[in-house]
Amino acid sequence: MQFTEKKIESTLRREGYKLTPQRRAVLNAIADSHDHLTPADIYDKVRQEHPGIGLVTVYRTLDILDKLGLICEVHSGGNCRSYLMRRPQEHHHHLICSECGAVADFTECDFSELEHRLSRDTGFEIEGHLLEFSGRCHNCRKATPS
Amino acid sequence: MQFTEKKIESTLRREGYKLTPQRRAVLNAIADSHDHLTPADIYDKVRQEHPGIGLVTVYRTLDILDKLGLICEVHSGGNCRSYLMRRPQEHHHHLICSECGAVADFTECDFSELEHRLSRDTGFEIEGHLLEFSGRCHNCRKATPS
DNA sequence: TGTGTAATTGAAAACGTTTTTCATTTACAC
DNA sequence: GTGTAAATGAAAAACGTTTTCAATTACACA
Incomplete structure (x- = not known):
């Protein structure tokens, strides 16, 4: 919603x-x-x-x-x-179709372990992240199957 | 290198x-x-x-x-x-300091499981991703501890 | 339901970044 | 060396975005 x-x-x-x-x-x-x-x-x-x-x-x-x-x-x-x-409210990320630009959302992303490791290895205090996937959406795949 | x-x-x-x-x-x-x-x-x-x-x-x-x-x-x-x-060659991502712009690299990112799930849920064929962390680097943390 | 005022608006101009155009120059294959 | 296609720099155009400013408007308050 x-x-x-x-x-x-x-x-x-x-x-x-x-x-x-x-x-x-x-x-x-x-x-x-x-x-x-x-x-x-x-x-x-x-x-x-x-x-x-x-x-x-x-x-x-x-x-x-x-x-x-x-x-x-x-x-x-x-x-x-x-x-x-x-x-x-919710933290979320996008999946973006490289052909038509359609966007889908998802909320899953657990970087706690990776962040902890990066923090230890680099000395960074991690505050946020940017994650986006790109690909071809359902419709575009149907339209021109590769 | x-x-x-x-x-x-x-x-x-x-x-x-x-x-x-x-x-x-x-x-x-x-x-x-x-x-x-x-x-x-x-x-x-x-x-x-x-x-x-x-x-x-x-x-x-x-x-x-x-x-x-x-x-x-x-x-x-x-x-x-x-x-x-x-x-x-290698696929990698960046960790960017929000204060001074310093960049650190890392290569770890295993999205195979997440990609599989997203693909199933949304019908997208996933081709790539963009992942960046932001935070405060070692130096900036030392300079002004928060 | 008016009225006053600070916020908002649109036009124009300014601004910074990126691209195009074109005549001149240059790297490199021969 | 020489010829040629590629690369360069200057200027101008083309974007996208922001600033400025006078005129308008939403809304708190009477």
């Missing part, structure tokens, strides 16, 4: 942000899509129903949503700034 | 690339540094000994080295295009 629009709106309010139609539109665009979207993608989607919106506003809204942890960034595929809705 | 300059030069030749002084300079700049460098960082370093070089050439050389797999990209820390020398 994703953050509901309601939940996001109340979070924005709680943090002192105003709820403008533009922000709602950006929110909807991201929530409606299961893929990761670049700022430009989001701008294009939003403009269909909200022609006057500025790209700046999209950027500003994305910054806020990212800062509040309501959306998260995806890094794979050369593209360095795409966003997805974030599932509530 | 990193790729030696000799090894890299022969690889370039084998692939039909010419060995220009500019390419050597870029190569040296990356090889001399243990950190990850952005194209601009590399440009700055190279210009000290090779003032006439153009930023374009740095970019072009990085593209080639990346395509040949002689250097690799680092993603963490918001910065989306930094390069490191690549260790020969």
Whole structure:
């Protein structure tokens, strides 16, 4: 279950942000899509129903949503700034289709042992990790079996 | 052990690339540094000994080295295009200090079980993964213990 | 239900990074 | 040496992103 629009709106309010139609539109665009979207993608989607919106506003809204942890960034595929809705609370990772960009989530990742070993070997205090798998999704495999 | 300059030069030749002084300079700049460098960082370093070089050439050389797999990209820390020398042959990952940018390598990563499970659950055919840890390196921890 | 105010917006311009273009130069096979 | 295709550097274009600023707007409070 994703953050509901309601939940996001109340979070924005709680943090002192105003709820403008533009922000709602950006929110909807991201929530409606299961893929990761670049700022430009989001701008294009939003403009269909909200022609006057500025790209700046999209950027500003994305910054806020990212800062509040309501959306998260995806890094794979050369593209360095795409966003997805974030599932509530839980730490998770992405599986990204290298052909169509479809994204699947998973939560499993137990690095405790590896982190302990790395910490011992390198002297690093490990704070976080970035894990993404890439591959071909079900649909793309059916479309062109390799 | 990193790729030696000799090894890299022969690889370039084998692939039909010419060995220009500019390419050597870029190569040296990356090889001399243990950190990850952005194209601009590399440009700055190279210009000290090779003032006439153009930023374009740095970019072009990085593209080639990346395509040949002689250097690799680092993603963490918001910065989306930094390069490191690549260790020969082996698959490896990075541990990146969030304070000073120091990089440590490690090779361990056994995702066979997780990949199998993900494949079964999502229908993805998994081709690769991106794994990076972030944390505070030995030096930074000593400098300002938290 | 108004009203005041600080937050938000959009347009334009600035900015940094990366790519393209093109005439000149250069590494290397012969 | 010489010829040729590849590589270079300068300039300009093309991106993506941020800053600036005057005008607008959401919302707390009366």
